[in-house]
Amino acid sequence: MLNPQLVMYDEELRQIQAISDRLQQDSRAETILLVDKNGQLIAASGNAHELDTTSLSSLVAGNVAATGGIAKLIKEDEFTGQFHEGKGISIHMSLVGRRVILVVLFNKNTTHGLVRLRVKKANDELNAIFEALAQKALTSPAPDPFGGAITDEDIDNLFND
Amino acid sequence: MSFINYSSREINCKLVYYGPGLCGKTTNLQYIYNKTRPEAKGKMISLATETERTLFFDFLPLSLGEIRGFKTRFHLYTVPGQVFYDASRKLILKGVDGVCFVADSQMARWDANIESLDNLRQNLNEQGYSLDKLPYVIQYNKRDLPDVVPTAELSQTLNPTGVPEFDGVATTGVGVFDTLKALAKQVLAELRKGA
Numbered sequence: 081m082l083n084p085q086l087v088m089y090d091e092e093l094r095q096i097q098a099i100s101d102r103l104q105q106d107s108r109a110e111t112i113l114l115v116d117k118n119g120q121l122i123a124a125s126g127n128a129h130e131l132d133t134t135s136l137s138s139l140v141a142g143n144v145a146a147t148g149g150i151a152k153l154i155k156e157d158e159f160t161g162q163f164h165e166g167k168g169i170s171i172h173m174s175l176v177g178r179r180v181i182l183v184v185l186f187n188k189n190t191t192h193g194l195v196r197l198r199v200k201k202a203n204d205e206l207n208a209i210f211e212a213l214a215q216k217a218l219t220s221p222a223p224d225p226f227g228g229a230i231t232d233e234d235i236d237n238l239f240n241d
Numbered sequence: 242m243s244f245i246n247y248s249s250r251e252i253n254c255k256l257v258y259y260g261p262g263l264c265g266k267t268t269n270l271q272y273i274y275n276k277t278r279p280e281a282k283g284k285m286i287s288l289a290t291e292t293e294r295t296l297f298f299d300f301l302p303l304s305l306g307e308i309r310g311f312k313t314r315f316h317l318y319t320v321p322g323q324v325f326y327d328a329s330r331k332l333i334l335k336g337v338d339g340v341c342f343v344a345d346s347q348m349a350r351w352d353a354n355i356e357s358l359d360n361l362r363q364n365l366n367e368q369g370y371s372l373d374k375l376p377y378v379i380q381y382n383k384r385d386l387p388d389v390v391p392t393a394e395l396s397q398t399l400n401p402t403g404v405p406e407f408d409g410v411a412t413t414g415v416g417v418f419d420t421l422k423a424l425a426k427q428v429l430a431e432l433r434k435g436a
Contacts, residue, residue: 118336
Protein backbone atom coordinates (compact mmCIF):
# COMPACT_ATOMS: atom_id res chain seq x y z
CA MET A 81 0.00 0.00 0.00
CA LEU A 82 1.16 3.52 -0.67
CA ASN A 83 0.34 5.15 2.64
CA PRO A 84 0.39 3.57 6.04
CA GLN A 85 -2.92 3.62 7.86
CA LEU A 86 -3.56 6.85 9.75
CA VAL A 87 -3.63 6.12 13.45
CA MET A 88 -4.23 8.87 16.00
CA TYR A 89 -3.33 8.79 19.68
CA ASP A 90 -4.26 11.02 22.64
CA GLU A 91 -0.96 12.85 22.86
CA GLU A 92 -0.68 13.70 19.15
CA LEU A 93 -4.34 14.71 18.92
CA ARG A 94 -3.87 17.06 21.86
CA GLN A 95 -0.92 18.71 20.14
CA ILE A 96 -2.78 18.98 16.83
CA GLN A 97 -5.85 20.42 18.54
CA ALA A 98 -3.72 23.02 20.32
CA ILE A 99 -2.12 24.16 17.04
CA SER A 100 -5.52 24.29 15.36
CA ASP A 101 -7.03 26.33 18.22
CA ARG A 102 -4.09 28.73 18.18
CA LEU A 103 -4.29 29.13 14.39
CA GLN A 104 -7.99 29.95 14.65
CA GLN A 105 -7.31 32.68 17.18
CA ASP A 106 -4.15 34.11 15.60
CA SER A 107 -5.63 34.27 12.12
CA ARG A 108 -9.00 35.48 13.43
CA ALA A 109 -10.65 32.79 11.30
CA GLU A 110 -14.14 31.42 11.80
CA THR A 111 -13.31 27.75 11.64
CA ILE A 112 -10.33 25.46 11.17
CA LEU A 113 -10.69 21.90 9.91
CA LEU A 114 -7.96 19.31 9.58
CA VAL A 115 -9.02 16.67 7.12
CA ASP A 116 -7.34 13.47 6.04
CA LYS A 117 -6.82 13.37 2.25
CA ASN A 118 -9.36 10.56 2.18
CA GLY A 119 -12.03 12.88 3.56
CA GLN A 120 -12.00 12.04 7.25
CA LEU A 121 -12.07 14.82 9.79
CA ILE A 122 -9.14 14.76 12.21
CA ALA A 123 -9.60 17.94 14.25
CA ALA A 124 -11.64 21.14 14.21
CA SER A 125 -11.60 24.52 15.97
CA GLY A 126 -13.89 27.52 16.09
CA ASN A 127 -17.46 27.34 14.83
CA ALA A 128 -17.18 23.79 13.51
CA HIS A 129 -20.21 22.67 15.51
CA GLU A 130 -22.41 24.89 13.34
CA LEU A 131 -21.28 23.12 10.17
CA ASP A 132 -21.85 19.72 8.60
CA THR A 133 -18.18 18.85 9.00
CA THR A 134 -18.56 15.28 7.68
CA SER A 135 -19.92 16.47 4.33
CA LEU A 136 -17.46 19.36 4.22
CA SER A 137 -14.52 17.03 4.83
CA SER A 138 -15.56 14.67 2.07
CA LEU A 139 -16.07 17.49 -0.44
CA VAL A 140 -12.80 19.21 0.52
CA ALA A 141 -10.95 15.93 -0.03
CA GLY A 142 -12.73 15.44 -3.37
CA ASN A 143 -11.78 18.95 -4.37
CA VAL A 144 -8.12 18.49 -3.42
CA ALA A 145 -8.04 15.10 -5.16
CA ALA A 146 -9.47 16.65 -8.35
CA THR A 147 -6.96 19.49 -8.19
CA GLY A 148 -4.17 16.96 -7.65
CA GLY A 149 -5.43 15.11 -10.74
CA ILE A 150 -5.27 18.33 -12.76
CA ALA A 151 -1.73 18.99 -11.50
CA LYS A 152 -0.63 15.56 -12.63
CA LEU A 153 -2.12 16.09 -16.10
CA ILE A 154 -0.13 19.28 -16.61
CA LYS A 155 2.97 17.66 -15.10
CA GLU A 156 2.92 19.82 -12.00
CA ASP A 157 3.91 18.02 -8.82
CA GLU A 158 1.00 19.18 -6.69
CA PHE A 159 -0.90 22.40 -6.00
CA THR A 160 -0.22 22.96 -2.34
CA GLY A 161 -2.81 25.67 -1.79
CA GLN A 162 -6.30 26.64 -2.92
CA PHE A 163 -8.43 29.65 -2.24
CA HIS A 164 -12.18 30.05 -2.74
CA GLU A 165 -13.47 33.57 -2.34
CA GLY A 166 -17.06 34.05 -1.25
CA LYS A 167 -19.12 37.15 -0.49
CA GLY A 168 -19.31 36.35 3.20
CA ILE A 169 -16.98 33.47 3.85
CA SER A 170 -13.83 32.45 2.02
CA ILE A 171 -11.91 29.22 2.26
CA HIS A 172 -8.16 28.68 2.24
CA MET A 173 -6.97 25.10 1.84
CA SER A 174 -3.41 23.88 2.02
CA LEU A 175 -1.67 20.54 2.17
CA VAL A 176 0.21 19.50 5.29
CA GLY A 177 2.88 17.05 4.25
CA ARG A 178 1.22 14.96 1.61
CA ARG A 179 -1.69 13.49 3.45
CA VAL A 180 -3.60 16.10 5.45
CA ILE A 181 -5.58 19.15 4.33
CA LEU A 182 -5.68 22.25 6.49
CA VAL A 183 -8.91 24.16 5.84
CA VAL A 184 -9.45 27.70 7.09
CA LEU A 185 -12.88 29.33 6.80
CA PHE A 186 -12.76 33.06 7.38
CA ASN A 187 -14.89 36.16 6.97
CA LYS A 188 -14.27 39.89 6.71
CA ASN A 189 -12.87 39.97 10.26
CA THR A 190 -9.52 39.01 8.83
CA THR A 191 -7.58 39.08 5.58
CA HIS A 192 -6.34 36.41 3.24
CA GLY A 193 -2.80 37.67 3.83
CA LEU A 194 -2.99 37.16 7.58
CA VAL A 195 -4.55 33.73 7.13
CA ARG A 196 -1.77 32.67 4.78
CA LEU A 197 0.89 33.95 7.15
CA ARG A 198 -0.50 32.09 10.17
CA VAL A 199 -1.19 28.97 8.14
CA LYS A 200 2.44 28.78 7.09
CA LYS A 201 3.61 28.67 10.70
CA ALA A 202 0.96 26.15 11.76
CA ASN A 203 1.70 24.05 8.69
CA ASP A 204 5.32 23.52 9.73
CA GLU A 205 4.34 22.48 13.24
CA LEU A 206 1.59 20.16 12.02
CA ASN A 207 3.87 18.63 9.43
CA ALA A 208 6.31 17.55 12.13
CA ILE A 209 3.55 15.83 14.11
CA PHE A 210 2.09 14.00 11.12
CA GLU A 211 5.56 12.93 10.01
CA ALA A 212 6.16 11.48 13.47
CA LEU A 213 2.76 9.74 13.36
CA ALA A 214 3.56 8.19 9.98
CA GLN A 215 6.89 6.96 11.34
CA LYS A 216 5.18 5.55 14.39
CA ALA A 217 2.68 3.68 12.19
CA LEU A 218 5.57 2.12 10.28
CA THR A 219 7.69 1.12 13.25
CA SER A 220 5.17 0.18 15.94
CA PRO A 221 1.91 -1.34 14.73
CA ALA A 222 -1.21 -0.11 16.51
CA PRO A 223 -2.94 -2.50 18.90
CA ASP A 224 -6.00 -4.41 17.64
CA PRO A 225 -8.85 -1.94 18.28
CA PHE A 226 -11.40 -4.69 18.81
CA GLY A 227 -9.30 -6.89 21.05
CA GLY A 228 -10.40 -10.12 19.40
CA ALA A 229 -12.25 -11.58 16.43
CA ILE A 230 -15.30 -9.82 15.05
CA THR A 231 -18.33 -12.06 14.91
CA ASP A 232 -21.36 -12.07 12.60
CA GLU A 233 -23.31 -10.95 15.64
CA ASP A 234 -21.13 -7.84 16.04
CA ILE A 235 -21.82 -6.87 12.44
CA ASP A 236 -25.54 -7.62 12.68
CA ASN A 237 -25.77 -5.49 15.82
CA LEU A 238 -24.36 -2.53 13.89
CA PHE A 239 -27.15 -2.75 11.36
CA ASN A 240 -30.01 -3.44 13.73
CA ASP A 241 -32.28 -0.63 14.85
CA MET B 242 -7.13 3.85 4.09
CA SER B 243 -8.97 3.59 7.34
CA PHE B 244 -8.44 6.10 10.12
CA ILE B 245 -8.22 4.68 13.64
CA ASN B 246 -8.50 7.29 16.35
CA TYR B 247 -7.53 5.78 19.69
CA SER B 248 -8.09 9.14 21.32
CA SER B 249 -11.80 9.42 20.50
CA ARG B 250 -12.16 5.65 20.04
CA GLU B 251 -13.40 5.93 16.46
CA ILE B 252 -12.75 3.99 13.31
CA ASN B 253 -13.48 5.44 9.87
CA CYS B 254 -13.52 3.27 6.78
CA LYS B 255 -14.03 4.10 3.12
CA LEU B 256 -16.17 1.79 1.01
CA VAL B 257 -16.49 2.32 -2.75
CA TYR B 258 -19.31 1.09 -5.00
CA TYR B 259 -17.93 0.47 -8.47
CA GLY B 260 -19.60 -0.73 -11.66
CA PRO B 261 -20.70 0.17 -15.19
CA GLY B 262 -22.91 3.17 -15.93
CA LEU B 263 -26.52 2.84 -14.78
CA CYS B 264 -25.88 -0.41 -12.89
CA GLY B 265 -27.44 0.93 -9.68
CA LYS B 266 -24.58 2.17 -7.51
CA THR B 267 -26.35 5.38 -6.58
CA THR B 268 -29.60 3.45 -6.08
CA ASN B 269 -27.83 1.20 -3.56
CA LEU B 270 -26.74 4.25 -1.58
CA GLN B 271 -30.17 5.86 -1.83
CA TYR B 272 -31.81 2.72 -0.46
CA ILE B 273 -29.32 2.53 2.41
CA TYR B 274 -29.91 6.21 3.12
CA ASN B 275 -33.71 5.81 3.15
CA LYS B 276 -33.64 2.77 5.42
CA THR B 277 -31.08 3.97 7.94
CA ARG B 278 -32.29 5.58 11.14
CA PRO B 279 -31.76 9.36 11.11
CA GLU B 280 -29.23 9.45 13.95
CA ALA B 281 -27.01 6.91 12.19
CA LYS B 282 -26.60 8.75 8.91
CA GLY B 283 -25.29 12.05 7.64
CA LYS B 284 -26.37 13.96 4.61
CA MET B 285 -26.15 12.10 1.29
CA ILE B 286 -24.25 14.15 -1.23
CA SER B 287 -24.58 13.53 -4.95
CA LEU B 288 -22.34 15.40 -7.34
CA ALA B 289 -24.43 14.68 -10.41
CA THR B 290 -25.19 16.16 -13.82
CA GLU B 291 -28.51 17.83 -14.58
CA THR B 292 -29.78 14.49 -15.83
CA GLU B 293 -28.90 12.89 -12.49
CA ARG B 294 -25.95 10.93 -13.79
CA THR B 295 -23.12 10.78 -11.26
CA LEU B 296 -20.48 13.33 -12.27
CA PHE B 297 -17.87 12.92 -9.53
CA PHE B 298 -19.22 10.83 -6.66
CA ASP B 299 -22.07 10.17 -4.24
CA PHE B 300 -21.17 10.21 -0.58
CA LEU B 301 -23.08 8.74 2.34
CA PRO B 302 -21.61 8.72 5.86
CA LEU B 303 -22.95 6.04 8.18
CA SER B 304 -22.26 5.98 11.89
CA LEU B 305 -23.82 2.73 12.85
CA GLY B 306 -22.75 2.10 16.39
CA GLU B 307 -19.98 0.57 18.40
CA ILE B 308 -18.00 -2.62 18.27
CA ARG B 309 -16.27 -3.31 21.58
CA GLY B 310 -16.38 0.36 22.49
CA PHE B 311 -15.10 1.68 19.14
CA LYS B 312 -17.46 3.94 17.19
CA THR B 313 -17.55 2.50 13.71
CA ARG B 314 -18.09 4.86 10.80
CA PHE B 315 -18.38 3.91 7.16
CA HIS B 316 -18.04 6.44 4.40
CA LEU B 317 -19.79 5.08 1.33
CA TYR B 318 -18.80 6.43 -2.08
CA THR B 319 -19.92 5.64 -5.60
CA VAL B 320 -17.87 6.31 -8.70
CA PRO B 321 -19.25 7.73 -11.95
CA GLY B 322 -19.85 4.66 -14.10
CA GLN B 323 -19.66 6.23 -17.52
CA VAL B 324 -16.50 5.19 -19.35
CA PHE B 325 -15.17 8.70 -19.99
CA TYR B 326 -15.06 9.63 -16.30
CA ASP B 327 -12.08 7.38 -15.67
CA ALA B 328 -9.91 10.12 -14.17
CA SER B 329 -12.55 10.75 -11.50
CA ARG B 330 -12.89 7.04 -10.73
CA LYS B 331 -9.16 6.82 -10.04
CA LEU B 332 -9.37 9.66 -7.54
CA ILE B 333 -12.25 8.11 -5.63
CA LEU B 334 -10.40 4.82 -5.24
CA LYS B 335 -7.64 6.58 -3.30
CA GLY B 336 -7.60 5.38 0.27
CA VAL B 337 -10.27 2.73 -0.31
CA ASP B 338 -10.79 0.08 2.38
CA GLY B 339 -13.31 -2.10 0.58
CA VAL B 340 -14.94 -2.37 -2.84
CA CYS B 341 -18.40 -3.47 -3.88
CA PHE B 342 -18.70 -4.22 -7.58
CA VAL B 343 -22.28 -3.73 -8.71
CA ALA B 344 -22.89 -5.71 -11.89
CA ASP B 345 -25.86 -5.07 -14.17
CA SER B 346 -27.46 -8.48 -14.71
CA GLN B 347 -29.03 -7.59 -18.06
CA MET B 348 -27.78 -9.51 -21.07
CA ALA B 349 -27.21 -6.24 -22.94
CA ARG B 350 -24.75 -5.07 -20.25
CA TRP B 351 -22.55 -8.18 -20.30
CA ASP B 352 -19.63 -6.46 -22.01
CA ALA B 353 -20.04 -3.31 -19.90
CA ASN B 354 -19.65 -5.38 -16.71
CA ILE B 355 -16.48 -7.02 -17.95
CA GLU B 356 -15.02 -3.72 -19.11
CA SER B 357 -15.83 -2.03 -15.80
CA LEU B 358 -14.33 -4.86 -13.74
CA ASP B 359 -11.14 -4.74 -15.85
CA ASN B 360 -11.08 -1.00 -15.30
CA LEU B 361 -11.44 -1.48 -11.54
CA ARG B 362 -8.52 -3.92 -11.43
CA GLN B 363 -6.35 -1.64 -13.52
CA ASN B 364 -7.16 1.52 -11.56
CA LEU B 365 -6.46 -0.26 -8.27
CA ASN B 366 -3.18 -1.62 -9.60
CA GLU B 367 -2.10 1.85 -10.67
CA GLN B 368 -2.40 2.93 -7.06
CA GLY B 369 -0.58 -0.03 -5.64
CA TYR B 370 -3.65 -2.00 -4.57
CA SER B 371 -4.72 -5.43 -5.71
CA LEU B 372 -8.39 -6.35 -5.94
CA ASP B 373 -7.47 -9.85 -4.77
CA LYS B 374 -6.11 -8.48 -1.51
CA LEU B 375 -8.79 -5.91 -0.75
CA PRO B 376 -12.09 -6.59 1.04
CA TYR B 377 -14.36 -7.11 -1.94
CA VAL B 378 -17.95 -8.21 -2.65
CA ILE B 379 -20.07 -8.42 -5.79
CA GLN B 380 -23.75 -7.65 -6.25
CA TYR B 381 -25.66 -8.87 -9.32
CA ASN B 382 -28.21 -6.11 -9.55
CA LYS B 383 -31.48 -5.76 -11.46
CA ARG B 384 -32.50 -9.40 -10.97
CA ASP B 385 -36.14 -8.33 -11.40
CA LEU B 386 -35.71 -7.34 -15.04
CA PRO B 387 -36.39 -9.56 -18.06
CA ASP B 388 -33.42 -10.73 -20.14
CA VAL B 389 -31.04 -11.19 -17.26
CA VAL B 390 -28.04 -13.50 -17.40
CA PRO B 391 -28.32 -16.40 -14.90
CA THR B 392 -26.41 -15.64 -11.70
CA ALA B 393 -24.24 -18.74 -12.12
CA GLU B 394 -23.04 -17.49 -15.48
CA LEU B 395 -22.33 -14.00 -14.18
CA SER B 396 -20.49 -15.51 -11.25
CA GLN B 397 -18.33 -17.69 -13.45
CA THR B 398 -17.14 -14.72 -15.47
CA LEU B 399 -17.11 -11.89 -12.94
CA ASN B 400 -16.22 -13.75 -9.78
CA PRO B 401 -13.47 -16.25 -10.55
CA THR B 402 -11.97 -15.81 -7.07
CA GLY B 403 -15.24 -16.65 -5.31
CA VAL B 404 -15.70 -13.52 -3.19
CA PRO B 405 -19.06 -13.08 -1.41
CA GLU B 406 -21.75 -12.38 -4.01
CA PHE B 407 -25.39 -11.36 -3.77
CA ASP B 408 -28.42 -11.06 -6.01
CA GLY B 409 -29.83 -7.58 -5.84
CA VAL B 410 -32.79 -5.42 -6.79
CA ALA B 411 -31.50 -2.11 -5.49
CA THR B 412 -34.73 -0.25 -6.27
CA THR B 413 -36.64 -2.37 -3.75
CA GLY B 414 -33.68 -3.11 -1.50
CA VAL B 415 -33.23 -6.80 -2.22
CA GLY B 416 -29.65 -7.74 -1.32
CA VAL B 417 -28.58 -4.15 -0.59
CA PHE B 418 -27.91 -4.54 3.13
CA ASP B 419 -26.61 -8.11 2.72
CA THR B 420 -24.00 -6.73 0.33
CA LEU B 421 -23.05 -3.88 2.65
CA LYS B 422 -22.86 -6.10 5.72
CA ALA B 423 -20.63 -8.62 3.96
CA LEU B 424 -18.28 -5.86 2.88
CA ALA B 425 -18.28 -4.17 6.30
CA LYS B 426 -17.40 -7.44 7.94
CA GLN B 427 -14.44 -8.03 5.66
CA VAL B 428 -13.18 -4.48 6.17
CA LEU B 429 -13.35 -4.71 9.96
CA ALA B 430 -11.68 -8.11 9.93
CA GLU B 431 -8.91 -6.65 7.76
CA LEU B 432 -8.44 -3.79 10.25
CA ARG B 433 -7.73 -6.29 12.98
CA LYS B 434 -5.09 -7.94 10.82
CA GLY B 435 -3.52 -4.65 9.76
CA ALA B 436 -3.59 -3.15 13.20
